Amino acid sequence: MEKKYSSNNTNSQRSNNSYKKREYSNNSFQKKEYGNSERSSDKPYYTKKEYGSSERTYNKKEYNSDRTKTNSGFKKSYNPNFKDTSNEGGYRKPYNPNFKDTSNEGGYKKSHNPNFKRNNSYKKPFIKKNYNTEIEQQDNTLETGEIRLNKYIANAGICSRRNADIYIAAGNVEVNGQVMTTLGYRVQPTDVVKFDGKVISSEKKEYILLNKPKGFITTTSDEKGRKTVMDLVANATTARILPVGRLDRPTTGLLLLTNDGDLAKKLTHPTHGVRKIYHVVLDRKLDYKDFIKIEEGIELEDGFIQVDEISYVNDKPKNEIGVKIHSGRNRIVRRIFEHLGYEIEKLDRVVFAGLTKKDLPRGHWRKLTQQEIINLRNIK
Structure with a gap:
């Protein structure tokens, strides 16, 4: 029991010493200085090498020692025979007391002549070209x-x-x-x-554009007494005009009539490639495979035919198609779709040789403007 108590006393003394408050000096929490201050370590610290010092290991060699140096820079040695002819902006000629300066800012100026009068007769008057003339x-x-x-x-x-x-x-x-x-x-x-x-008799050239309705034949006369396109333009002119090309009886759209035989020949000849655009309405939707066939070209009874362009009409069902073609073969558009098993419910020519149906109702006609006539004559 005595040993036990003695051991307990020893432990209590140790514990009292372990929790004894530590005494600190005033310099314990002093901020340590870094940088250029003296280090506590005995190791030598690194000293950065200085660059760009003004001191050089060599002496600067004098440049062009044969010249004399002044405050403004180097200058050639004096030469009594030297003449300075330089001038800011270029070479200056020697002074001439008889010289008269006739120059003027902006160009050469003639001497004043009070009797001078400007003659404008040499100017060609501007005349605006009149296509009507x-x-x-x-x-x-x-x-x-x-x-x-x-x-x-x-x-x-x-x-x-x-x-x-x-x-x-x-x-x-x-x-x-x-x-x-x-x-x-x-x-x-x-x-x-x-x-x-x-x-x-040679007549004045007449050019009539007709928006042909359905049910009229494109001919000058008909033995069966059916209505012709000439009935629609009877009051247009007294000249003997003829239709340029033809449209089938159920086909509607633009038809040009004129007494200009040369122009009519040009517009119908295949070598000139006059473009025509048709609005086609089919009995059912055009299948995409058939669309590609028409675009790539198909073989008909009278030979191969390929359209210039084909597309579905915007914001319309897939049975409404736009076709651009320059071929003048008989019933060519109808035969293309009939060859693929389609039936055309409506065929309307909306563009012919650059002419459109704008402001031209069905069954009405109008005369071409002078500019439109010029455009047709300039077709190559």
Whole structure:
């Protein structure tokens, strides 16, 4: 028991000493200094090497020692025969007491002459080109002088110049009561020209654009008494106009009529590639496979045919198609879709040679403007 108590006393003394409050000096919490202050370690600290010191290990060599140095810089040695001809901005000529300065800011200035008057007669007056005058001069060629016989016949609306040469060579044309077979003959204003025994006259060119309705035949006359497009333009002009190309009886849209045979030949000849746009309405939706076939081209009875462009009409059912084509074959658009098993419910020509149906109701006609005539004549 004595050992036990003695051990307990020893432990209590140890515990009292272990929790004894530690005494700190005033310098214990002093902030340690870093940087250039003396280090507590005996190791030598790193000293950064200084660069760019002004002291150099060599002496600067004097540049061009043969020159004399001044405060403003280096200067050549004095030369009594040297003449300074330099001037800021360029070389300056030596002074001339007889020199007269005639220059002026902005250019050369002539001496003042109180009697001087400006002559504007050399200026060519500006004249704005008038296309209306140009067209009238072309149309009035027959009234002012002679003209070739084939052109006279073409201007009368009979046929084109090329076909006129065939009729002339065949003896179908008379001039002043005599058969004329000379192709280069020039008609005088006083000559009387007959074609197949009927007197013809060169007329002023007329260009009529018709928005053809359904149920009219594209011909000048019909033996069965059916309605023709000529009935729609009977009051348009007294000239003998003919339709350019043709539209089927159920087909609607733009049709041009004119007595200009040369222009009619140009617009219908396949080499000129006159573009036409049709709005097609089918009996059912056009399958995409058939759409691709038409786009790539199909083989018909009279040969291969490929459209210039085909597309579905925007915001319309898939049975409404837009077709652009330049071929002039008979019923070509209808035959393309019929070949693929479709039936056309509506076919409308909305564009012809750049002409549109704008402000032209169905069954009405209008005359072309002078600019539209020029555009048609400029088709290559």
